[in-house]
């Protein structure tokens with residue numbers, strides 16, 4: 001009787017152990033970002049796999065799901081081979097197979113990530129990926145090594161990620177998938193342009209290195225978002241440096257950031273700043289320029305007032321930024 005009870009208890013303990021292990025695996029898999037998966041599966045892909053991903057990417061410009069026959073036509077491979085590759089890509093989670101009214105394949109973010117990583121490697125921009133350094137609302141940022149062993153940052157734009165999660169739970173697939181991939185590509189392109197303009201005109205930003213699809217490669221920065229700094233020795237000097245940079249952005253680069261806040265300003269260990277996250281920038285001929293410029297200035301002033309008790313009148317800050325007055329005393 002006692003032996004029976006003990007073996008029953010053992011049995012229960014083992015079942016609990018496996019249930020917990022299984023849950024842990026599920027949590028781990030679901031908490032991996034698509035770039036984490038892409039970095040892992042990237043090395044398992046052959047040139048024919050990339051060719052097929054590429055064909056699906058191009059065909060998605062005109063249709064949501066790409067039929068197997070169309071893929072075969074452009075890949076110039078046997079139907080068996082295509083079948084094998086498509087199964088592999090689907091199992092690795094790089095593509096999605098739609099069985100409904102429109103039968104065919106579409107790229108997922110992970111497939112798009114693999115194409116971008118391949119382009120970065122082939123262009124000799126990076127040789128390996130490191131760890132995640134920032135997961136924002138609409139981007140994942142990774143460290144990577146260049147062929148000369150320099151560490152850089154690679155930002156993957158992920159527009160629609162928030163609505164993605166909700167939609168996926170409801171429908172299993174996102175109708176807006178191809179539109180989001182396209183929007184993320186545009187966002188990366190725009191951010192790269194802004195970094196170029198800002199950098200060229202002496203604004204403190206990470207140096208742009210390369211753009212491909214929804215990714216930008218830029219110099220890596222040390223330090224932390226301003227929002228994370230509880231205490232700064234000379235907050236007034238930091239505020240002045242930020243205003244100097246907003247001024248250069250506006251008067252020299254002729255653009256406005258458009259989403260400036262303590263979350264997109266990095267304070268480096270040497271107490272100098274960098275402005276990041278530029279995909280929504282506008283040029284000064286945009287109809288909303290002034291409104292956006294005022295909001296950027298106001299966000300910064302409000303933060304410094306609240307966090308460090310540094311007060312500066314909005315009119316004075318604004319007049320300084322637009323070049324009406326030459327100096328600002330904080």
Ligand SMILES: Nc1ncnc2c1ncn2[C@@H]1O[C@H](COP(=O)(O)OP(=O)(O)O)[C@@H](O)[C@H]1O
Pocket residue numbers: 133134135136137138139140141153155206218219220221222225263264276277278
């Ligand atoms: N060049 C970089 N070097 C190091 N970390 C970076 C770099 N760019 C961004 N990050 C980190 O990634 C986070 C998210 O980046 P950000 O460009 O602000 O994208 P999001 O649109 O997701 O806010 C940042 O807050 C920062 O911590």
Ligand SMILES: [Mg+2]
Pocket residue numbers: 136263264277
């Ligand atoms: Mg940001």
